Amino acid sequence: MIVYHHLSCPEALKPQLRDKIELYWRANWWFEGTAESAAPMLCLFKKDKISLRTVIDLRKRNDNTVKDITPFPDQDEIREHIACAIYRSKLDMTNAYEQIRIVPADVLKTAFKTVYGTFYINVMQQGDCNAPSTFQRLMTHLFRAWIGRGIFVYLDDIFVYSDTIEEHERLLQVCDTLTKAELHLSEKKVDLYVERMECLGHVVDNDGIHADKDKMSLIRLWPVPRNAHDIQRFLGLVQYLAAFMPDLLAYSGPLSDLTRKGQIFLDTNPPTQL
Secondary structure, three states, rough: HHHHOOOOOOHHHHHHHHHHHHHHHHHEEEEOOOOOEEEEEEEEEOOOOOOOOEOOOOOHHHHOOOOEEEEEHHHHHHHHHHHOOOOEEEEEOOOOOOHHHOOHEEEEOOEOOOOOOOEOEOOOOOOOOOOOHHHHHHHHHHOOOOOOOOEEEOEEEEEEEOOOHHHHHHHHHHHHHHHHHOOOEEEEEEEEOOOOOHHHHEEEEEEEEEEEHHHHHHHHHHOOOOHHHHHHHHHHHHOHHHHHHHHHHHHHHHHHOOOOOOOOOOOOOOOOOO
């Protein structure tokens, strides 16, 4: 049995949590029950400081789960094909994970607790270690015949690219395939025939592939690291944008050295403007 500790929810978010529970209950995604062990649901504020973001802490359950090793597409390859195309579109799924049913025999393993009771889940969960692999395997299966031939799929993002308007009618094939599979798109996240689009963390347009300005600003405003863990987090973001930073290793090398075991971290220098 996995034992979890006390949980709470900010008062300002409780009305939204009640609404979400009601919505998911009506959709038959969640149902109430009892359990000897249940993962805690964390209630957090989104970036707007108003909206609710729920996260079920599945770390202990994931530690006891056999991992599903499914290959993911090469993000660089996808971006390069999209950038070279004359026409490009992107479709995004709505509540992607919730569109995947859990095997009935495994539902009893999904118990989670909130400040309003304990629930089980009939659909795939955010935070489940095998959820990304499961969803990617489904999308690859559905679109395998067209992948690299005008279509790429990466989790819940579907990219359509072509050099002619006629070839871009693959959009109809995408919609037909999703309809037959009973999968749904987000109306708010459909970009059709756009010159510029966000593509897997970067920006793609007719001039090529560019770094996301928000991520570059985040690097410039990053607080001075105080320990090795802070450095590792910073280097993780920097490495993601390495293609847009010439001679990065010359600057990041000394920082990487400080993360090695046994190194003493001394913050003796004043903050540096990047």
